[in-house]
Amino acid sequence: MAPQAIVIGDTGGIGAAIRAELEARGYAVHGLSRSRDGFDVTDEASVEAGLAGIEGPVDLVFVASGALGTPEKSLSQLTPAELASQFAVNAMGPALVLKHAARLLPRDRFARFAALSARVGSIGDNRLGGWYSYRTSKAALNQLLHGAAIELARTHKQLVVAALHPGTVDTPFTADYPRDKLAPAEAARCLLDVLDGLSPAQSGGFFDYAGKEIVW
Template sequence: MTAFAPPFEAVVVGSTGGIGAALAERLAQDPRVSRVHGFSRRTEVPLDLADEATIAAAAATVAEPRLVIVATGLLHEPGLSPEKRLADLDAAALLRTFQVNTIGPALVLKHFAPKIPRTGKSVLAVLTARVGSIADNRLGGWYGYRAAKAAANQIVRTAAVELAARRAEAICVALHPGTVDTALSAPFQRAVSADRLFTPRFAAERLLAVIDGLGPADTGGFFAWDGQAIPF
């Protein structure tokens, strides 16, 4: 475990979503954090994962954050839902799913990673999902979401390798928040037991506890809300 050097600035991308808002609120209460920069399509400085120019513009407003969390995700929206069969696959839906779940977070890393300090603990964390684990896939279905999150995990792993050569104490990880009571999971909660459906506040507290416990040896890893490593 390596501690953050206070005071430090934090960034939450997706700060108006369920988990993102809870993360931003919890970080704002942390005495070690001097400022929380929250970005989404609805913030004063808008950030749209489908528009790289807005990602670059948002990054330009931040100096040297020690913590960058990408708390975004797309599972469903009007005209898009998780596929149950190969016959359900649609090219436009797959492109949209990858744009938000893989390409957008990759571009956030592209523009925000150069901002972190060269020394001391810094963490770049991307919220993915356990269903993005190829090794853990025994149920099938959800083709696009699974594949996009698996690809995001690979982006994280590859970025970690690059960062290690330049910033020895930097940590880049993928995190699984569990099933959280948000709009993303709402249509799929019936099969989730009450003790496994987390509030955004609980998920935020657990994710930040995991982040606090990370050290350089953990970079490139994939961790659940309880700190357990998940196979890629």
């Protein structure tokens, strides 16, 4: 029987590549997205309903959804609405997925849950300032995943929960970025290789696409 995976946001640039790579590795993949399925990570009823139709056990859950919004260049541009919007999509959304997907994760064997974070969510690595809402939402995501990993380790002793930084990937999300970018397929391979290489002792950690741990 093929291992099962769920990819949230499988119609996006990274999400589609993650799904394709998982299928190439022999997984049966359940994809859920807002554009195709109306799956809204900011609405708990939508998350619960979308996951209710999937039967476990599920060996891997990957949350590839997210939003950049309009990054603030200065504190004067900060607004409550942008802060709330970024937190809802980038932090609350993956946490709600984990809350309702936990029942699908096996307790008797290796399993993984990952969500896309970002290096700019690192407080220790922040040397430029700005991007207040996006940075804060990703830092909050990291804390939520870290806390969940501690709790779930009590019942799912072989589970790995990870926050993953994909690098700068060539998608519409990064269309205005001048720097060198990874192809989505390459990023997907790297992220899944990193996830495969993590042990339960590393659950709750924050890693980049090369497998290097990122400072909180």
